[in-house]
Amino acid sequence: MEKSILEVRHVSIWFTQYERGTKRRSLPVIRDLNLTVGAGEVVAVVGASGSGKSLLAHGILGILPYNSHMEGEILYGGEPLTKERAEKLRGNGLALIPQGVTYLDPLMKVGSQLTRGRKDQETKERCRQVLERYGLGPETADLYPFELSGGMARRVLIASAVMDEPKLIIADEPTPGLDARAAGRILGHFREMTEGGAGMLFITHDLELALTIADRVVVFYAGETIEEAAAEDFQEEGRLRHPFTRALFRAMPSHGFAPIRGSQPYPGTVSAGCPFAGQCKACQKECGEADHIPVRQVRGGLVRCLYPEKEETV
Ligand SMILES: Nc1ncnc2c1ncn2[C@@H]1O[C@H](COP(=O)(O)OP(=O)(O)OP(=O)(O)O)[C@@H](O)[C@H]1O
Ligand code: SF4
Ligand SMILES: [Mg+2]
Numbered sequence: 001m002e003k004s005i006l007e008v009r010h011v012s013i014w015f016t017q018y019e020r021g022t023k024r025r026s027l028p029v030i031r032d033l034n035l036t037v038g039a040g041e042v043v044a045v046v047g048a049s050g051s052g053k054s055l056l057a058h059g060i061l062g063i064l065p066y067n068s069h070m071e072g073e074i075l076y077g078g079e080p081l082t083k084e085r086a087e088k089l090r091g092n093g094l095a096l097i098p099q100g101v102t103y104l105d106p107l108m109k110v111g112s113q114l115t116r117g118r119k120d121q122e123t124k125e126r127c128r129q130v131l132e133r134y135g136l137g138p139e140t141a142d143l144y145p146f147e148l149s150g151g152m153a154r155r156v157l158i159a160s161a162v163m164d165e166p167k168l169i170i171a172d173e174p175t176p177g178l179d180a181r182a183a184g185r186i187l188g189h190f191r192e193m194t195e196g197g198a199g200m201l202f203i204t205h206d207l208e209l210a211l212t213i214a215d216r217v218v219v220f221y222a223g224e225t226i227e228e229a230a231a232e233d234f235q236e237e238g239r240l241r242h243p244f245t246r247a248l249f250r251a252m253p254s255h256g257f258a259p260i261r262g263s264q265p266y267p268g269t270v271s272a273g274c275p276f277a278g279q280c281k282a283c284q285k286e287c288g289e290a291d292h293i294p295v296r297q298v299r300g301g302l303v304r305c306l307y308p309e310k311e312e313t314v
Pocket of ligand 2: 243275277278283287293305306307308
């Protein structure tokens, strides 16, 4: 891997909530998270709904909700990525393809959203090319977001993110609602961008989709990274290290669609031990009692499990 574009070090995110009007409580949703994205690399973050994937993206971009609090360190190009620096770099160096199409400004035409107000010929031409690349005609530039179909709006979000050739693209579920061919074409474009030196954090709940593009896969569970593996490790179940990752492998349509029993705990409901304990057949007494399950290196990857080599079925 070349030099890191993004480094996320020991990041934790909490929400402050008020119960019955006055009682304040802290809700931890991301705990001690570490990951890196190198130049030319696609790192997929895979996890179930509610595991903290979008919050991680928003934490990096400095756009977390007002009732949240973040600790830890985020570096971009080796320098701390403060909220102010992230704002300056947004769209120009650092780009987010957000999960929701509501991120488009409803009062601004598509063209102005892409060009960010610039009117020179070169920018207009680049805007035309980027729209064309995502299957949108030049007339799209004159439309307001309410005039776009869901699929068009999604492609406009992607076009807007790549308009200024960012060095780091954070794509948060970028292709839902698009047919397999359109999604495949978009992933192909992402791959071209990373071959040109950009780094990508590709966020999805769909492991099969992630494996079509990723170099490395980081698996999220209840706000923690529980495994980091090379994409090749997903060729065989036995190469994977965490019981949840192996369950995800078996749940893939190409590997039998085996359902994963139970569901991940809701934020704030795990007080100690391994958050996966309630779903894990390899669970031992120590798993529920340990203060913290440490991350360890196993066969070239990382895993947060006390018994990573134990064979089991979830
Ligand atoms: N503003 C908020 N206040 C309190 N809790 C929140 C807030 N925003 C998100 N959460 C909680 O944080 C957790 C992680 O949310 P997040 O949106 O990051 O999940 P996700 O992994 O992106 O899920 P999905 O796959 O459905 O997009 C969820 O349990 C959610 O309920
Ligand atoms: S073996 Fe223990 S530590 Fe590992 S995933 Fe299962 S419950 Fe968690
Ligand atoms: Mg999300």
